[in-house]
Amino acid sequence: FEMPHPRFNAQLAVQDDVLYIFGGTFEKADREYTFDEMWAIDLGKLDGCKEIFRRELEDWQGSEDEDSEDEEDDQSSEEEEDWDASETASTAPTSVSQDTQREAIELEDEAWNSEETSALTDTLPHPRPFESLRDFYSRTSVQWQEVVVEQLSKATGSAAKSVKELKKAAFDQAEEKWWDCREEIFALEDEQEQAGIGEVVSIADKGGDGGLGGVGRR
Incomplete structure (x- = not known):
């Protein structure tokens, strides 16, 4: 019809x-x-x-056949452009994700290398970028307790302290170390933030929100 x-x-x-x-x-x-x-x-x-x-109608020139063909051509071109744009959009996140992972690994290696270099003159545990005080102590509490026991043994010849006192002394030293390293850690955190990877580097070591006086990031 x-x-x-x-x-x-x-x-x-x-x-x-x-x-x-x-x-x-x-x-x-x-x-x-x-x-x-x-x-x-x-x-x-x-x-x-x-x-x-x-x-x-006299002098009728209202046929839209040619106009329709032009519109179809324009529509085809627009669809091709949309397709190209969608292809670019779909591949971009994958590429960015891979680049981000590589940067995260490189920065983590740099952080560990820096920690190892500092360990040449300081054998105490070091905090990591974006690691709160709570997470830092949770990760290194055993080492800090060993440090306290060794210090007591050297000073008094025995480690005569209760478990509660031992843990309190270990935490105090861990807290002091955490604050002493803040400038160095802040510099590493800034580098990682500028690279756009945020907490990707330390996500494997974070078990929850920031803790106990800790400041995850500025």
């Missing part, structure tokens, strides 16, 4: 579930065409438009 040409200002009427469309105006460029025709649509069946009468 043939569909009526697009138009505006058409007169509409409904009778016995049939929609009647009469007249209407169509504009193209600087020309205006007024239709002299009537169409009917059965609203119950919706099986197309039926032409009641139609008078051909």
